Amino acid sequence: MSAAVADAAKERPRLSALVVARNEEARLAGCLATLRFADEIVVVLDRTTDASARIAAEAGARVIEGAWPVEGDRRNAGLAACTGDWILEVDADERVPEALAAEIRSVIATSRFAWHEIPIENYIGDHLVRHGWGGSFGTSAVPRLSRRGAKRWGRERVHPSLAWTGEKGPRLANALLHHVDRDISDMIRRLDRYSSARAADLIARGEIGTLAGNLRRFVSRFWKCFVARRGYREGAWGFLIALCAGLYPLLAHLKARLEPERHRRGGEAQ
Structure with missing residues:
Protein backbone atom coordinates (compact mmCIF):
# COMPACT_ATOMS: atom_id res chain seq x y z
CA MET A 1 0.00 0.00 0.00
CA SER A 2 1.43 3.40 -0.96
CA ALA A 3 1.84 6.15 1.64
CA ALA A 4 -0.88 8.20 -0.07
CA VAL A 5 -3.36 5.33 0.04
CA ALA A 6 -2.47 4.61 3.67
CA ASP A 7 -3.01 8.26 4.62
CA ALA A 8 -6.36 8.32 2.82
CA ALA A 9 -7.51 5.20 4.65
CA LYS A 10 -6.39 6.70 7.95
CA GLU A 11 -8.36 9.91 7.34
CA ARG A 12 -11.52 8.08 6.23
CA PRO A 13 -14.17 8.42 8.97
CA ARG A 14 -14.98 5.13 10.68
CA LEU A 15 -18.64 4.12 10.71
CA SER A 16 -20.26 1.98 13.41
CA ALA A 17 -23.58 0.30 12.65
CA LEU A 18 -25.63 -0.30 15.80
CA VAL A 19 -28.54 -2.73 16.15
CA VAL A 20 -30.46 -2.99 19.43
CA ALA A 21 -32.76 -6.01 19.52
CA ARG A 22 -34.61 -8.55 21.63
CA ASN A 23 -35.45 -12.03 20.30
CA GLU A 24 -35.21 -11.04 16.63
CA GLU A 25 -33.74 -14.23 15.17
CA ALA A 26 -36.24 -14.20 12.28
CA ARG A 27 -35.19 -10.76 11.03
CA LEU A 28 -31.71 -10.08 12.36
CA ALA A 29 -29.66 -11.86 9.67
CA GLY A 30 -31.40 -9.94 6.89
CA CYS A 31 -30.72 -6.66 8.64
CA LEU A 32 -27.04 -7.37 9.32
CA ALA A 33 -26.46 -8.43 5.71
CA THR A 34 -27.20 -4.84 4.63
CA LEU A 35 -24.72 -3.34 7.13
CA ARG A 36 -21.52 -4.87 5.78
CA PHE A 37 -20.43 -1.50 4.42
CA ALA A 38 -19.83 -0.28 8.00
CA ASP A 39 -16.41 -0.53 9.66
CA GLU A 40 -17.91 -2.27 12.68
CA ILE A 41 -21.27 -3.73 13.62
CA VAL A 42 -22.39 -3.66 17.24
CA VAL A 43 -25.44 -5.70 18.30
CA VAL A 44 -26.95 -5.07 21.74
CA LEU A 45 -29.24 -7.91 22.85
CA ASP A 46 -31.67 -7.19 25.65
CA ARG A 47 -32.74 -10.28 27.69
CA THR A 48 -32.60 -12.39 24.54
CA THR A 49 -33.46 -16.10 24.70
CA ASP A 50 -33.42 -17.06 21.01
CA ALA A 51 -30.58 -17.55 18.50
CA SER A 52 -29.93 -13.83 17.95
CA ALA A 53 -26.49 -13.91 19.63
CA ARG A 54 -25.27 -16.72 17.39
CA ILE A 55 -26.66 -15.04 14.26
CA ALA A 56 -24.99 -11.74 15.13
CA ALA A 57 -21.64 -13.38 15.89
CA GLU A 58 -21.71 -15.32 12.62
CA ALA A 59 -22.29 -12.01 10.80
CA GLY A 60 -19.10 -10.62 12.35
CA ALA A 61 -20.82 -8.32 14.82
CA ARG A 62 -19.59 -7.50 18.30
CA VAL A 63 -22.32 -8.76 20.61
CA ILE A 64 -23.25 -7.16 23.93
CA GLU A 65 -25.85 -8.94 26.06
CA GLY A 66 -27.62 -7.63 29.14
CA ALA A 67 -30.92 -6.48 30.64
CA TRP A 68 -32.25 -2.97 30.08
CA PRO A 69 -36.00 -2.71 30.78
CA VAL A 70 -35.99 0.96 29.71
CA GLU A 71 -35.56 1.51 25.98
CA GLY A 72 -33.48 4.66 26.32
CA ASP A 73 -31.00 2.88 28.61
CA ARG A 74 -30.32 0.01 26.20
CA ARG A 75 -29.94 2.39 23.26
CA ASN A 76 -27.47 4.51 25.24
CA ALA A 77 -25.54 1.34 26.12
CA GLY A 78 -25.26 0.64 22.41
CA LEU A 79 -24.05 4.15 21.60
CA ALA A 80 -21.41 3.88 24.31
CA ALA A 81 -20.15 0.58 22.87
CA CYS A 82 -19.54 1.98 19.38
CA THR A 83 -16.01 3.09 18.48
CA GLY A 84 -16.58 4.72 15.09
CA ASP A 85 -16.46 8.43 14.33
CA TRP A 86 -20.07 8.16 13.15
CA ILE A 87 -22.88 5.86 14.29
CA LEU A 88 -25.75 4.53 12.20
CA GLU A 89 -28.61 3.10 14.27
CA VAL A 90 -30.74 0.46 12.57
CA ASP A 91 -33.50 -1.76 13.98
CA ALA A 92 -33.75 -5.46 13.17
CA ASP A 93 -36.85 -4.88 11.02
CA GLU A 94 -35.03 -2.32 8.85
CA ARG A 95 -32.81 -2.67 5.79
CA VAL A 96 -30.17 -0.33 4.30
CA PRO A 97 -30.31 -0.35 0.47
CA GLU A 98 -27.05 0.00 -1.46
CA ALA A 99 -27.90 3.56 -2.57
CA LEU A 100 -28.39 4.67 1.03
CA ALA A 101 -25.18 2.92 2.12
CA ALA A 102 -23.22 4.82 -0.56
CA GLU A 103 -24.85 8.11 0.43
CA ILE A 104 -24.03 7.57 4.11
CA ARG A 105 -20.37 7.00 3.25
CA SER A 106 -20.35 10.16 1.14
CA VAL A 107 -22.07 12.25 3.82
CA ILE A 108 -19.81 11.29 6.72
CA ALA A 109 -16.74 11.98 4.57
CA THR A 110 -17.69 15.63 4.11
CA SER A 111 -20.31 16.63 6.69
CA ARG A 112 -19.58 19.45 9.11
CA PHE A 113 -22.75 18.70 11.08
CA ALA A 114 -23.38 16.53 14.15
CA TRP A 115 -26.36 14.54 12.94
CA HIS A 116 -28.65 13.84 9.98
CA VAL A 129 -47.42 2.91 2.86
CA ARG A 130 -45.90 6.32 2.13
CA HIS A 131 -48.42 8.72 3.64
CA GLY A 132 -50.12 9.26 6.99
CA TRP A 133 -47.44 8.24 9.47
CA GLY A 134 -47.23 10.28 12.66
CA GLY A 135 -48.73 10.71 16.09
CA SER A 136 -45.96 8.58 17.69
CA PHE A 137 -47.16 5.51 15.79
CA GLY A 138 -44.82 5.87 12.84
CA THR A 139 -42.63 8.39 11.08
CA SER A 140 -41.41 9.35 7.63
CA ALA A 141 -37.86 10.21 8.75
CA VAL A 142 -35.58 9.14 11.62
CA PRO A 143 -32.51 10.83 13.22
CA ARG A 144 -30.24 7.80 13.00
CA THR A 165 -24.87 18.12 21.02
CA GLY A 166 -24.12 19.93 17.78
CA GLU A 167 -26.00 21.12 14.73
CA LYS A 168 -28.46 19.20 12.58
CA GLY A 169 -27.48 18.70 8.95
CA PRO A 170 -29.56 18.20 5.78
CA ARG A 171 -31.79 15.17 5.49
CA LEU A 172 -30.37 12.38 3.34
CA ALA A 173 -32.00 11.64 -0.02
CA ASN A 174 -32.17 7.84 0.03
CA ALA A 175 -34.55 5.97 2.31
CA LEU A 176 -34.18 3.30 4.97
CA LEU A 177 -36.61 0.40 4.43
CA HIS A 178 -38.73 -0.37 7.48
CA HIS A 179 -40.86 -3.51 7.66
CA VAL A 180 -42.86 -2.00 10.49
CA ASP A 181 -45.68 -4.56 10.78
CA ARG A 182 -46.13 -8.03 9.29
CA ASP A 183 -49.91 -7.58 8.95
CA ILE A 184 -52.86 -5.83 10.60
CA SER A 185 -52.81 -8.16 13.59
CA ASP A 186 -49.15 -7.33 14.13
CA MET A 187 -50.02 -3.62 14.00
CA ILE A 188 -52.69 -4.08 16.69
CA ARG A 189 -50.25 -6.01 18.89
CA ARG A 190 -47.75 -3.16 18.50
CA LEU A 191 -50.42 -0.66 19.54
CA ASP A 192 -51.03 -2.75 22.66
CA ARG A 198 -46.55 4.62 27.60
CA ALA A 199 -48.90 3.91 30.53
CA ALA A 200 -45.91 2.88 32.65
CA ASP A 201 -44.14 6.15 31.76
CA LEU A 202 -47.25 8.19 32.66
CA ILE A 203 -47.58 6.45 36.03
CA ALA A 204 -43.87 6.93 36.79
CA ARG A 205 -44.21 10.67 36.12
CA GLY A 206 -47.47 10.95 38.04
CA GLU A 207 -49.10 12.66 35.06
CA ILE A 208 -51.70 10.43 33.44
CA GLY A 209 -53.75 13.32 32.02
CA THR A 210 -57.52 13.39 31.66
CA LEU A 211 -60.03 11.46 29.61
CA ALA A 212 -61.28 14.66 27.98
CA GLY A 213 -57.76 15.74 27.06
CA ASN A 214 -56.93 12.39 25.51
CA LEU A 215 -60.19 12.31 23.59
CA ARG A 216 -59.15 15.65 22.07
CA ARG A 217 -55.75 14.14 21.29
CA PHE A 218 -57.46 11.22 19.58
CA VAL A 219 -59.26 13.63 17.23
CA SER A 220 -56.22 15.85 16.60
CA ARG A 221 -53.87 12.93 15.94
CA PHE A 222 -56.35 11.21 13.64
CA TRP A 223 -56.77 14.48 11.70
CA LYS A 224 -53.02 15.05 11.55
CA CYS A 225 -52.32 11.59 10.11
CA PHE A 226 -55.32 11.13 7.82
CA VAL A 227 -55.68 14.70 6.52
CA ALA A 228 -52.58 16.83 7.20
CA ARG A 229 -50.15 14.01 6.37
CA ARG A 230 -52.35 12.80 3.52
CA GLY A 231 -53.12 9.38 4.90
CA TYR A 232 -56.32 9.53 2.81
CA ARG A 233 -54.13 8.86 -0.22
CA GLU A 234 -53.50 5.36 1.17
CA GLY A 235 -57.22 4.59 1.44
CA ALA A 236 -58.13 2.09 4.17
CA TRP A 237 -54.47 1.65 5.14
CA GLY A 238 -54.23 5.37 5.89
CA PHE A 239 -57.44 5.23 7.92
CA LEU A 240 -56.07 2.32 9.96
CA ILE A 241 -52.79 4.12 10.70
CA ALA A 242 -54.62 7.30 11.72
CA LEU A 243 -56.92 5.28 13.96
CA CYS A 244 -53.99 3.62 15.74
CA ALA A 245 -52.16 6.95 16.09
CA GLY A 246 -55.22 8.46 17.74
CA LEU A 247 -55.84 5.47 20.00
CA TYR A 248 -52.24 5.27 21.24
CA PRO A 249 -52.37 8.09 23.86
CA LEU A 250 -56.01 7.35 24.70
CA LEU A 251 -55.31 3.68 25.44
CA ALA A 252 -52.21 4.60 27.43
CA HIS A 253 -54.28 6.97 29.57
CA LEU A 254 -57.00 4.37 30.14
CA LYS A 255 -54.48 1.68 31.09
CA ALA A 256 -52.75 4.04 33.53
CA ARG A 257 -56.08 5.15 34.98
CA LEU A 258 -57.96 1.84 35.16
CA GLU A 259 -55.11 -0.66 35.69
CA PRO A 260 -52.40 1.30 37.52
CA GLU A 261 -51.05 -1.65 39.54
CA ARG A 262 -50.66 -3.81 36.47
CA HIS A 263 -48.84 -1.14 34.46
CA ARG A 264 -46.86 0.33 37.36
CA ARG A 265 -44.61 -2.74 37.03
CA GLY A 266 -43.52 -1.36 33.69
CA GLY A 267 -44.75 -2.13 30.18
CA GLU A 268 -42.37 -2.48 27.24
CA ALA A 269 -42.54 -1.55 23.60
CA GLN A 270 -40.51 -4.54 22.42
Whole structure:
Protein backbone atom coordinates (compact mmCIF):
# COMPACT_ATOMS: atom_id res chain seq x y z
CA MET A 1 0.00 0.00 0.00
CA SER A 2 1.43 3.40 -0.96
CA ALA A 3 1.84 6.15 1.64
CA ALA A 4 -0.88 8.20 -0.07
CA VAL A 5 -3.36 5.33 0.04
CA ALA A 6 -2.47 4.61 3.67
CA ASP A 7 -3.01 8.26 4.62
CA ALA A 8 -6.36 8.32 2.82
CA ALA A 9 -7.51 5.20 4.65
CA LYS A 10 -6.39 6.70 7.95
CA GLU A 11 -8.36 9.91 7.34
CA ARG A 12 -11.52 8.08 6.23
CA PRO A 13 -14.17 8.42 8.97
CA ARG A 14 -14.98 5.13 10.68
CA LEU A 15 -18.64 4.12 10.71
CA SER A 16 -20.26 1.98 13.41
CA ALA A 17 -23.58 0.30 12.65
CA LEU A 18 -25.63 -0.30 15.80
CA VAL A 19 -28.54 -2.73 16.15
CA VAL A 20 -30.46 -2.99 19.43
CA ALA A 21 -32.76 -6.01 19.52
CA ARG A 22 -34.61 -8.55 21.63
CA ASN A 23 -35.45 -12.03 20.30
CA GLU A 24 -35.21 -11.04 16.63
CA GLU A 25 -33.74 -14.23 15.17
CA ALA A 26 -36.24 -14.20 12.28
CA ARG A 27 -35.19 -10.76 11.03
CA LEU A 28 -31.71 -10.08 12.36
CA ALA A 29 -29.66 -11.86 9.67
CA GLY A 30 -31.40 -9.94 6.89
CA CYS A 31 -30.72 -6.66 8.64
CA LEU A 32 -27.04 -7.37 9.32
CA ALA A 33 -26.46 -8.43 5.71
CA THR A 34 -27.20 -4.84 4.63
CA LEU A 35 -24.72 -3.34 7.13
CA ARG A 36 -21.52 -4.87 5.78
CA PHE A 37 -20.43 -1.50 4.42
CA ALA A 38 -19.83 -0.28 8.00
CA ASP A 39 -16.41 -0.53 9.66
CA GLU A 40 -17.91 -2.27 12.68
CA ILE A 41 -21.27 -3.73 13.62
CA VAL A 42 -22.39 -3.66 17.24
CA VAL A 43 -25.44 -5.70 18.30
CA VAL A 44 -26.95 -5.07 21.74
CA LEU A 45 -29.24 -7.91 22.85
CA ASP A 46 -31.67 -7.19 25.65
CA ARG A 47 -32.74 -10.28 27.69
CA THR A 48 -32.60 -12.39 24.54
CA THR A 49 -33.46 -16.10 24.70
CA ASP A 50 -33.42 -17.06 21.01
CA ALA A 51 -30.58 -17.55 18.50
CA SER A 52 -29.93 -13.83 17.95
CA ALA A 53 -26.49 -13.91 19.63
CA ARG A 54 -25.27 -16.72 17.39
CA ILE A 55 -26.66 -15.04 14.26
CA ALA A 56 -24.99 -11.74 15.13
CA ALA A 57 -21.64 -13.38 15.89
CA GLU A 58 -21.71 -15.32 12.62
CA ALA A 59 -22.29 -12.01 10.80
CA GLY A 60 -19.10 -10.62 12.35
CA ALA A 61 -20.82 -8.32 14.82
CA ARG A 62 -19.59 -7.50 18.30
CA VAL A 63 -22.32 -8.76 20.61
CA ILE A 64 -23.25 -7.16 23.93
CA GLU A 65 -25.85 -8.94 26.06
CA GLY A 66 -27.62 -7.63 29.14
CA ALA A 67 -30.92 -6.48 30.64
CA TRP A 68 -32.25 -2.97 30.08
CA PRO A 69 -36.00 -2.71 30.78
CA VAL A 70 -35.99 0.96 29.71
CA GLU A 71 -35.56 1.51 25.98
CA GLY A 72 -33.48 4.66 26.32
CA ASP A 73 -31.00 2.88 28.61
CA ARG A 74 -30.32 0.01 26.20
CA ARG A 75 -29.94 2.39 23.26
CA ASN A 76 -27.47 4.51 25.24
CA ALA A 77 -25.54 1.34 26.12
CA GLY A 78 -25.26 0.64 22.41
CA LEU A 79 -24.05 4.15 21.60
CA ALA A 80 -21.41 3.88 24.31
CA ALA A 81 -20.15 0.58 22.87
CA CYS A 82 -19.54 1.98 19.38
CA THR A 83 -16.01 3.09 18.48
CA GLY A 84 -16.58 4.72 15.09
CA ASP A 85 -16.46 8.43 14.33
CA TRP A 86 -20.07 8.16 13.15
CA ILE A 87 -22.88 5.86 14.29
CA LEU A 88 -25.75 4.53 12.20
CA GLU A 89 -28.61 3.10 14.27
CA VAL A 90 -30.74 0.46 12.57
CA ASP A 91 -33.50 -1.76 13.98
CA ALA A 92 -33.75 -5.46 13.17
CA ASP A 93 -36.85 -4.88 11.02
CA GLU A 94 -35.03 -2.32 8.85
CA ARG A 95 -32.81 -2.67 5.79
CA VAL A 96 -30.17 -0.33 4.30
CA PRO A 97 -30.31 -0.35 0.47
CA GLU A 98 -27.05 0.00 -1.46
CA ALA A 99 -27.90 3.56 -2.57
CA LEU A 100 -28.39 4.67 1.03
CA ALA A 101 -25.18 2.92 2.12
CA ALA A 102 -23.22 4.82 -0.56
CA GLU A 103 -24.85 8.11 0.43
CA ILE A 104 -24.03 7.57 4.11
CA ARG A 105 -20.37 7.00 3.25
CA SER A 106 -20.35 10.16 1.14
CA VAL A 107 -22.07 12.25 3.82
CA ILE A 108 -19.81 11.29 6.72
CA ALA A 109 -16.74 11.98 4.57
CA THR A 110 -17.69 15.63 4.11
CA SER A 111 -20.31 16.63 6.69
CA ARG A 112 -19.58 19.45 9.11
CA PHE A 113 -22.75 18.70 11.08
CA ALA A 114 -23.38 16.53 14.15
CA TRP A 115 -26.36 14.54 12.94
CA HIS A 116 -28.65 13.84 9.98
CA GLU A 117 -32.15 12.47 9.48
CA ILE A 118 -32.76 9.58 7.10
CA PRO A 119 -36.05 9.20 5.18
CA ILE A 120 -37.91 5.99 5.87
CA GLU A 121 -40.22 3.87 3.73
CA ASN A 122 -42.66 1.89 5.87
CA TYR A 123 -44.06 -1.48 4.84
CA ILE A 124 -47.03 -3.34 6.30
CA GLY A 125 -46.37 -6.82 5.00
CA ASP A 126 -45.43 -6.28 1.36
CA HIS A 127 -47.48 -3.08 1.10
CA LEU A 128 -45.54 0.19 0.98
CA VAL A 129 -47.42 2.91 2.86
CA ARG A 130 -45.90 6.32 2.13
CA HIS A 131 -48.42 8.72 3.64
CA GLY A 132 -50.12 9.26 6.99
CA TRP A 133 -47.44 8.24 9.47
CA GLY A 134 -47.23 10.28 12.66
CA GLY A 135 -48.73 10.71 16.09
CA SER A 136 -45.96 8.58 17.69
CA PHE A 137 -47.16 5.51 15.79
CA GLY A 138 -44.82 5.87 12.84
CA THR A 139 -42.63 8.39 11.08
CA SER A 140 -41.41 9.35 7.63
CA ALA A 141 -37.86 10.21 8.75
CA VAL A 142 -35.58 9.14 11.62
CA PRO A 143 -32.51 10.83 13.22
CA ARG A 144 -30.24 7.80 13.00
CA LEU A 145 -26.91 9.05 11.64
CA SER A 146 -24.82 10.96 14.17
CA ARG A 147 -21.29 11.63 15.29
CA ARG A 148 -20.17 9.62 18.29
CA GLY A 149 -21.03 11.59 21.42
CA ALA A 150 -23.61 13.84 19.74
CA LYS A 151 -26.71 11.89 20.78
CA ARG A 152 -28.25 10.70 24.02
CA TRP A 153 -31.57 8.94 24.51
CA GLY A 154 -33.95 9.80 27.36
CA ARG A 155 -35.15 7.26 29.94
CA GLU A 156 -38.66 6.66 28.60
CA ARG A 157 -39.87 3.10 27.92
CA VAL A 158 -41.32 3.96 24.52
CA HIS A 159 -40.37 6.72 22.04
CA PRO A 160 -37.60 8.04 24.31
CA SER A 161 -36.68 11.68 23.97
CA LEU A 162 -33.39 12.78 22.41
CA ALA A 163 -30.73 15.23 23.56
CA TRP A 164 -28.27 16.52 20.96
CA THR A 165 -24.87 18.12 21.02
CA GLY A 166 -24.12 19.93 17.78
CA GLU A 167 -26.00 21.12 14.73
CA LYS A 168 -28.46 19.20 12.58
CA GLY A 169 -27.48 18.70 8.95
CA PRO A 170 -29.56 18.20 5.78
CA ARG A 171 -31.79 15.17 5.49
CA LEU A 172 -30.37 12.38 3.34
CA ALA A 173 -32.00 11.64 -0.02
CA ASN A 174 -32.17 7.84 0.03
CA ALA A 175 -34.55 5.97 2.31
CA LEU A 176 -34.18 3.30 4.97
CA LEU A 177 -36.61 0.40 4.43
CA HIS A 178 -38.73 -0.37 7.48
CA HIS A 179 -40.86 -3.51 7.66
CA VAL A 180 -42.86 -2.00 10.49
CA ASP A 181 -45.68 -4.56 10.78
CA ARG A 182 -46.13 -8.03 9.29
CA ASP A 183 -49.91 -7.58 8.95
CA ILE A 184 -52.86 -5.83 10.60
CA SER A 185 -52.81 -8.16 13.59
CA ASP A 186 -49.15 -7.33 14.13
CA MET A 187 -50.02 -3.62 14.00
CA ILE A 188 -52.69 -4.08 16.69
CA ARG A 189 -50.25 -6.01 18.89
CA ARG A 190 -47.75 -3.16 18.50
CA LEU A 191 -50.42 -0.66 19.54
CA ASP A 192 -51.03 -2.75 22.66
CA ARG A 193 -47.30 -2.90 23.52
CA TYR A 194 -46.71 0.79 22.87
CA SER A 195 -49.70 1.93 24.91
CA SER A 196 -48.70 -0.32 27.84
CA ALA A 197 -45.17 1.09 27.83
CA ARG A 198 -46.55 4.62 27.60
CA ALA A 199 -48.90 3.91 30.53
CA ALA A 200 -45.91 2.88 32.65
CA ASP A 201 -44.14 6.15 31.76
CA LEU A 202 -47.25 8.19 32.66
CA ILE A 203 -47.58 6.45 36.03
CA ALA A 204 -43.87 6.93 36.79
CA ARG A 205 -44.21 10.67 36.12
CA GLY A 206 -47.47 10.95 38.04
CA GLU A 207 -49.10 12.66 35.06
CA ILE A 208 -51.70 10.43 33.44
CA GLY A 209 -53.75 13.32 32.02
CA THR A 210 -57.52 13.39 31.66
CA LEU A 211 -60.03 11.46 29.61
CA ALA A 212 -61.28 14.66 27.98
CA GLY A 213 -57.76 15.74 27.06
CA ASN A 214 -56.93 12.39 25.51
CA LEU A 215 -60.19 12.31 23.59
CA ARG A 216 -59.15 15.65 22.07
CA ARG A 217 -55.75 14.14 21.29
CA PHE A 218 -57.46 11.22 19.58
CA VAL A 219 -59.26 13.63 17.23
CA SER A 220 -56.22 15.85 16.60
CA ARG A 221 -53.87 12.93 15.94
CA PHE A 222 -56.35 11.21 13.64
CA TRP A 223 -56.77 14.48 11.70
CA LYS A 224 -53.02 15.05 11.55
CA CYS A 225 -52.32 11.59 10.11
CA PHE A 226 -55.32 11.13 7.82
CA VAL A 227 -55.68 14.70 6.52
CA ALA A 228 -52.58 16.83 7.20
CA ARG A 229 -50.15 14.01 6.37
CA ARG A 230 -52.35 12.80 3.52
CA GLY A 231 -53.12 9.38 4.90
CA TYR A 232 -56.32 9.53 2.81
CA ARG A 233 -54.13 8.86 -0.22
CA GLU A 234 -53.50 5.36 1.17
CA GLY A 235 -57.22 4.59 1.44
CA ALA A 236 -58.13 2.09 4.17
CA TRP A 237 -54.47 1.65 5.14
CA GLY A 238 -54.23 5.37 5.89
CA PHE A 239 -57.44 5.23 7.92
CA LEU A 240 -56.07 2.32 9.96
CA ILE A 241 -52.79 4.12 10.70
CA ALA A 242 -54.62 7.30 11.72
CA LEU A 243 -56.92 5.28 13.96
CA CYS A 244 -53.99 3.62 15.74
CA ALA A 245 -52.16 6.95 16.09
CA GLY A 246 -55.22 8.46 17.74
CA LEU A 247 -55.84 5.47 20.00
CA TYR A 248 -52.24 5.27 21.24
CA PRO A 249 -52.37 8.09 23.86
CA LEU A 250 -56.01 7.35 24.70
CA LEU A 251 -55.31 3.68 25.44
CA ALA A 252 -52.21 4.60 27.43
CA HIS A 253 -54.28 6.97 29.57
CA LEU A 254 -57.00 4.37 30.14
CA LYS A 255 -54.48 1.68 31.09
CA ALA A 256 -52.75 4.04 33.53
CA ARG A 257 -56.08 5.15 34.98
CA LEU A 258 -57.96 1.84 35.16
CA GLU A 259 -55.11 -0.66 35.69
CA PRO A 260 -52.40 1.30 37.52
CA GLU A 261 -51.05 -1.65 39.54
CA ARG A 262 -50.66 -3.81 36.47
CA HIS A 263 -48.84 -1.14 34.46
CA ARG A 264 -46.86 0.33 37.36
CA ARG A 265 -44.61 -2.74 37.03
CA GLY A 266 -43.52 -1.36 33.69
CA GLY A 267 -44.75 -2.13 30.18
CA GLU A 268 -42.37 -2.48 27.24
CA ALA A 269 -42.54 -1.55 23.60
CA GLN A 270 -40.51 -4.54 22.42
